[in-house]
Amino acid sequence: MRNFWFLKKLIIVKIFFFVFLYVAEAQGVFTVDTVSYTPQQLVQEKLVTGCMQASNVQYNGSFQSIGYFENTGSAISFSNGIILSTGRAIDAVGPNNEMNISSAMSQGGDADLDSIVFPNTTEDAAILEFDFVPSSDSVWFRYVFASDEYPEYVCDYNDVFGFFMSGPGITGDYENGAINIARIPGTQTPVSINTVNNGNPADTIACPPVNVQYYVDNGMGITPLVNTELQYDGYTIELVASLSVQACQTYHIKLAIGDAVSDAYDSAVLLEAGSFSSGSLMGMDFQTLGQSSDQVNEGCEGDFIFSRGASSDLSSDLQFDLTFSGNAVNGVDYSWTPPAFVIPAGDSVLNIPIDFILDGVSEGVDTLVYLMETNDVCDCSSVTITIQDTIFIFDRDSLQAQINQIDTLICYPDSILLDVSSNYSEGLQYNWSTGSTDSSVWVTALQDTVFYVSVQDICGQTVTDSVVVGANSYVVFNSVDLEQDACFGDSLGILFEVTGTEPYTLQWFGPGGLIASEENDTLILNNIQLSQDGNYWLQGSNMCGISNSDTAIIHVTDVPQISIQPVDVNACVGDSAGLIVATDVYTGYQWYNNDGLILGATNDSLIFDSIAFNAMGDYYCIASNACGADTTDTVIVMVNPLPVVMFLDLTDHCENDTAFEVYGGVPAGGIYTGLGIDGNNFMHPDIAGYGEHLVTYTYAAPTGCVDTAMQYITIDSVPEVQFADLPDICLNADAIYLYGGTPAGGLYVVDY
Template sequence: MKEFFKPLPALVAGLFFILVLSFSSIAQVTVSPATAAQMAQALVGSGISVSNATITNGTANAYGLFQANGAPIGINAGVVLTTGDINNIIGPNNSGSTTTNNFGAGDPQLTALSGYNTLDAVGFEFDLIPTADTLKFNYIFGSEEYAEWVGAQQYNDVFGFFISGPGIVGQQNIALIPGTTTPVSINNINCQGANPSYYICNDPNNSICPGSANCPPVGTQTALQYDGLTVLLQAKIVIQPCQTYHLRLGIADCTDGSYDSGVMIEAGSLSSTGVQITPITGYVDPNNQFSTAVEGCVDGQFQMSLNTVAQDTIVFHFGIGGTATMGTDYNSIPDSVVFYPGDSVLYINITPVADGLTEGIENIVLFQLITCNGNPFDSSIMNIADQILVSSPNDTAVCFGEPVQLNAISGSTFNYNWSPPIGLSCSNCDSALATPPQSTTYTITVTVNSCTAMDSTSITVNSTNANAGPDIYLCIGDSIQLNGSGGINYQWSPPTNLSATNISNPWTDTQDTITYYLDASIPIVGCNTQDTLVVYSVASLNGAAGNDTTICRGESANLWATGGTEYFWKPPVWLTNPSDSNTVSTPNLSTTYTVIITNQFGCIDSQTVAVDFFPDPYVYTMFDKTIYQGDSVLIAAYGGVSYTWSPNYFISDTTIQGPIVAPQQTTTYWATVTTANGCVYKTNIVVNVINTADIYIPNAFSPNNDEVNDYFTYIARGIFSLSSFKIYNRWGELVWENFNSTKGWDGMTKGEPAAMGVYIYEIKGVDVNNRQIERKGNLTLIR
């Protein structure tokens, strides 16, 4: 039993990172079991017929078919034979010792070839009949024994391709190193000095092969499991046409069943053609990648190539077919060519006829004929087109300064013109290197003779411009959000005090001055730039503002703040300027203002100032008054400590609380009331003036000299002028009369006290409007 422990690879960070970004994921190789007949049919190419295919050794899991599915292994599909399990060829390479031991028998031919005991052998063989004098097929050998078991010959797995038949002595191994008689094996092709040009290192954990072997840095970049492979090799032998040969393909483990090996033979590569027919034109149709001749523009040739230089005269016959009509769509050509001794290549010229018709793609097909029976077995096709086409690369996106290869169709007789010429290595060649300074659409115009074609490629230039923002000042105890831009992906470093490092706008609350680095990238095209940002740590701000204040309603308060360079008062109402350090508030409601103070570093503090009102006093006056013209009345206001009345006429005093007023007409008197807090309020009273007169007369009096009701008289309201004042006894006799008495009747008549009893009064006069006023009634004299 072989044992080997591979060391872990040293991680070269920079190279590893670059390579990982430069490779896309590898396509997946697939395998499937198959019968011997299916495998033989898969190998058959031109000029070969096969029969009697059999598997002579091996378990069913050790052989089958494979598909590369686009994986870069050098073969698209074919037959695989292994010493273990066909599934073990599938990459990526994540093991250095993949093994499936089938505990199968060995193979005598392979034992003889290696010189050591074999086991787990697989033999695949069949009969074949070639149509020409050369047999060939393509293959790749791979093994898990690379590279650590190079030189340990007793363990080296062995394989061979053995052919027998007419002209061959015994069974000849044709799995040889090109140009030699040396069999292909692990010891004969490797990275340690034995034919390294034929070796491919497939080991991401390599510790043996030199750097020139270009081993993959990571397993994800490998499509096969084997640690080492050969390049695509060709097995080739000269044989006799139309004779039956026997081909046997075999592979086996040596000494033990550890470490799988396998050989992959390319599908369709088993061929035997005496002459290779190749279409040649100066134009390849970009839609189908066929060599194409073009009417009026591009002629073509069929190249006839022998496998070797002719030793004798050889007449090569071929069939002519296709959708194009010879003599109508192209010139007439012969159906055979003659190779004379020394010849190896001949040409048949094709000239399409420019008929001016739109016919689409037509083709000329030359068929190779089986020498044995004259039947066609292979063909070569040349298309004929009505006009040329040109195809430039697909639109793409690149980083600023990154070049793009612009390739158009090739042809030595074609004229090319790329426009605009800006950023191009050349503008009149088929392949130009474009390094546009900004996003640009390049148009390629191709002309040949009278034919012209155009296509275009748009190159989007992505220019990352990492911008970490301007340096900032951060007050101790505060946090701030950074705002990076210029990319799609972002990475901040160092991570100190950052809320996140992989977003454009993290927060930081660093208490120390620090420099942050921002990497901005566009991952699709791999663009990347860097910028820096310094966060300066500064002391926090301690601002100040005025004290709370109380004002009278309707008055203003002066507000002030200090300690910063910018100020903002909120709510910003009832202020002369909310953005000034000193402002004036004339509020309608009690308001608490908050001033935001900012200094030159962006540090922020806030202070509050409350503006309140003195309690509203109960300021009021008496109810409105009504007087007769000429009368006076007391008016008064309440709620203050001082008073001022207006207007200042017909009033006893304008500075007392309760003055006497005697207006001549209805007047509104205003009282300006000042409270103990100095607040000023206004209230009013209306004095209604009646501009007529009236008299009021009592119904009794007692003239007994006690100074109470000693006179009988009237009370006049308003301006009243007396005309006559008379007293009659109950018999109608006049007992007293006066025309201007201000006191009235004193109860005397004719010098004597009048008797007690009921008397009659009569008073006459006029008011200020000369309206007559007259009153009559009874009065009682009481003694």
């Protein structure tokens, strides 16, 4: 609960009467009171604070449109303050469950508001104005603007409000030269529906968001809402109105809000209590449960917090008086030992605790009126500072809480839910012996166990309860060896340690299902067979039910037997060759030759990628496992050398020669291949054509090993020869020189 500070030249004695009047309430978190305070009280007792003097308070509008609100919710950070509305102020109370909260108040408008919405006019205006004298060079207060015109009437209707301030040094366009200090932060733009919004959802292109960082959406009355405290569809974040002023001069402020265009869809402005400030000397706050409040429950503790203001001289003691009145009685309704009322020099804050007694008597609401007074000097005058307010003390029953479950039995590891019922449904803290802090907890017990819970209410009352959970247990199995290997014909045993509530019965199961007559914690398998390879488990049953052990796995293996023998290998040097073996069961392998164990040869195959002559010899393989071994037949790996093949030089031939037999390969009996060579080892120059050609001689030895040799043969082209005509000669003529053949250099032969 914030306290509101009165500055006056004489001590003012103020009397509070607590009367239950019409108050609207929403889930106990936001309330509006329109009848308990006059406009003057709202300004002087609730709004202004510090070394601020307010006077000449005037209000124009419906008295249903102005009121005092208190808030313990999270929608806005103000705990209390003044509300001005274009409709009924009590309609601000949430949740937001109406699309168009509206009230026609039959009130006129305001000229300054009209100038903001020109050419439209305003109506249903609520106007609160007063004079004030600041004690420093600045003045400020915090506020929130809210409206049901959000969001569907953004850019259409435009309810408006303004804080119009006038006085020394101020020259503006409103009445009396006032300026509007309700502005978008950092701008001269007035705060309104159309200047702070998230756009119109019906047309965000024509009406896009504006200054959306200052806007909070609260649904539309039919859509999910953001909070439960306020009825309005949208509102601004907490904003600050401020202005530089001249200290100790008289100023005037008009706080006004009105409907524009029509009286439909209400809007409101909420002013934080105690935020209208301009320097301060001393303040006082009452807190309970860590929050400011004017309400407290019996059995709770509270603190009066006295604090220096900015104008207080920290170097000297600050003395004050505190007196109580009301119908609450010290020692009956509260416990209080008056201390020395002084904030020592150098300290800024003094806390004085007070306890409210839980008497168990239904007596209605008690009131404790407190009055703090101190004489000191503000910057503008010497004044008596008086702070007075009322604490309302509400009846509270003693805390009752108990575990709903009675002492019970469970079967471990089953669990049971323990929960608590109390005569209070909220504000409880739980501390279970399990360490849980929830209102309920799942528990299990291996043995009889007592579970405790301690329940504490908001005022620190504590109740403890307990319940005994007795424990039976399912049959529980434990084994240290769940996987074993055995050889065909061996004997082995499977053992489980068995615990659980007796009597219990046991039954073994194996690969073939239930094992008859095996009803102990140990299973003995004699002369084990391959068919007994598989999974085994033990099943137990008792009063809690049936449970199964973990699965024990038995691997039964026989002595390996060779199923595929390796075979002899006859290979030539450089060939790829291999030996392969197979067994009827999983096994390991090791190959041997004339030299003994072959390192690294431990697979079911022995592969020679390019066999060498020295690999020739005897080979065998031993296949083995944990149960025994078997040896393959010994096989022979024969490695034959390659034949030595040579190829003598070949004679050149002409392109027009007849086919000729190719020869020169040693040893004889091989095959010649190449371009133009037929299957009878004859080469056809006309097929091979002009050029140098590769001829390959391949010879296969009697062992089947093959090698080759190669030579080149040249096929020359045939020259083009021409011979000119010769003259006739007589038989008896002398010898003549023959000529005319080209190219020159040839041989002339005459046939007779």
